[in-house]
Amino acid sequence: MTFKELGINEDIIKVLKRNGITNPTGIQIGSIKEILNGKDVIAEAQTGTGKTLAFLLPIFENILPESKYIQCLIVAPTRELAIQITEETAKLKEGKDVGVLAMYGGKDIGAQLNKLKGNIQIIIATPGRLLDHIERNTVDLKKIKTVVIDEADQMLLMGFKNEINKIMKVCPKRVQTLCFSATMDSAVKKLAYRYMNDPVVVTIEKEEVTLENIKQQVVETTDRLKRDALCTVLDEDNPFMAIIFCRTKRRADELEVVMHRKGYNCKVIHSDIPQNKRERIMKSFRNADIQYLIATDVASRGLDINGVSHIYNYDIPEKIETYIHRIGRTGRAGEEGYTCLFVDPKDSRLLGEIEREIKFTIPRRFV
Known part of the structure; x- marks a missing residue:
C-alpha cells in the first residue's frame, strides 16, 4: 500500500520522499485511514515501527491552518520524546502555515506564553508543563479535535495517570482520542477505553522490530575486562553512529571519561544532565558530529535517530522489554542494524530470559 492510497496528499508525500521515506510501515497502514476517518484508535507498536x-x-491532513485555535494536542511522557515529535512535525510543516508549540520542563515558560498569543494549531507537551499552562489559564483546549497519548505504557510507568485524567477533563467530550503504546496491558487499555468511543485496535507483532534486519551478538567477558572488550569491538566495527547503553548514570559517566581519554568522539546523556545541554548533545548526535552516544535507559524511549547503525549494550538490561527498546534504535526502515551485548557470568540468567523471549540463541562474538 502507498501513502497516496492511505489518503496522504502529494505535498506531504514529497516531504516524506525528501526525508528518505517512500513506503508506509505496518502501523501506518493500520492507523492512518482510521484516524483520517475520525475514529478513535488504540495502537500497539514498538519504538522504531514508524508510529x-x-x-x-493524518493530523496534518486534517489540520486547518486558517483556523486560529488549537486543534491537536500530543502528550508525551518525556522531554526527549516531545523534542523528537516536534522535530518530525517541523519536517512535515515545510511550506505549510501550521503553528506548532512544544511545552516541556526546562524550556522558558515566558517564551511559551508569548508563542501562545500567536497562531498555534498543534501543541506537543509533557504532562507536567501542560498542566502548568492549564492551571494558569494560558492554554485553551476547548476546541481541539484530536488528542494523542503517546507511549501510554511509559506514561503510566512514570506515574502520570492523574495528570492524564486532569488533562482529558478540560478537553471536549467528543474529542478524537489516539492512544499509542509499545505494550498494551490491562492498565493501558483501562486508560484508553475510559476516554474512547468504539476504538479501532491496531496491533503490530513484536518480531517486526526485534529481529528483522538486526544482527545480534553477545560478548562474554567480566565486569573488570568489559571496558577493554568494548573498545576492542568499537575499533573493529568503527560504526558511523552508535549508542552505548549503561545501567546507571554513574557507570555512563565513568565510561565517558575512559572513552574520552582513549580518544573516542563521545558524549553522555542521562537525566542529571541539564536539559539545554541534553538538547545540544542530541542535536550534535543527530548531525553526526558525535560518533558515540553513551546513554541510560531513561533516555532510550525518546531516541529516534536516523543513521544509528550500531547499538552496544555495555550493561545487560534487567527487563526483556528494555533490551527490545534498546536494539530497536537500529535496523530502521529496511536498513541493516547491528547490536552487541556484553555479559559477565552473573548475567547468565538474564541472558537466558532474553533468548527465550526472542526465541533465538544469540551468537557469541570472540574478542
Whole structure:
C-alpha cells in the first residue's frame, strides 16, 4: 500500500520522499485511514515501527491552518520524546502555515506564553508543563479535535495517570482520542477505553522490530575486562553512529571519561544532565558530529535517530522489554542494524530470559 492510497496528499508525500521515506510501515497502514476517518484508535507498536508518523500524517491532513485555535494536542511522557515529535512535525510543516508549540520542563515558560498569543494549531507537551499552562489559564483546549497519548505504557510507568485524567477533563467530550503504546496491558487499555468511543485496535507483532534486519551478538567477558572488550569491538566495527547503553548514570559517566581519554568522539546523556545541554548533545548526535552516544535507559524511549547503525549494550538490561527498546534504535526502515551485548557470568540468567523471549540463541562474538 502507498501513502497516496492511505489518503496522504502529494505535498506531504514529497516531504516524506525528501526525508528518505517512500513506503508506509505496518502501523501506518493500520492507523492512518482510521484516524483520517475520525475514529478513535488504540495502537500497539514498538519504538522504531514508524508510529510517530502514523499519527502525525493524518493530523496534518486534517489540520486547518486558517483556523486560529488549537486543534491537536500530543502528550508525551518525556522531554526527549516531545523534542523528537516536534522535530518530525517541523519536517512535515515545510511550506505549510501550521503553528506548532512544544511545552516541556526546562524550556522558558515566558517564551511559551508569548508563542501562545500567536497562531498555534498543534501543541506537543509533557504532562507536567501542560498542566502548568492549564492551571494558569494560558492554554485553551476547548476546541481541539484530536488528542494523542503517546507511549501510554511509559506514561503510566512514570506515574502520570492523574495528570492524564486532569488533562482529558478540560478537553471536549467528543474529542478524537489516539492512544499509542509499545505494550498494551490491562492498565493501558483501562486508560484508553475510559476516554474512547468504539476504538479501532491496531496491533503490530513484536518480531517486526526485534529481529528483522538486526544482527545480534553477545560478548562474554567480566565486569573488570568489559571496558577493554568494548573498545576492542568499537575499533573493529568503527560504526558511523552508535549508542552505548549503561545501567546507571554513574557507570555512563565513568565510561565517558575512559572513552574520552582513549580518544573516542563521545558524549553522555542521562537525566542529571541539564536539559539545554541534553538538547545540544542530541542535536550534535543527530548531525553526526558525535560518533558515540553513551546513554541510560531513561533516555532510550525518546531516541529516534536516523543513521544509528550500531547499538552496544555495555550493561545487560534487567527487563526483556528494555533490551527490545534498546536494539530497536537500529535496523530502521529496511536498513541493516547491528547490536552487541556484553555479559559477565552473573548475567547468565538474564541472558537466558532474553533468548527465550526472542526465541533465538544469540551468537557469541570472540574478542
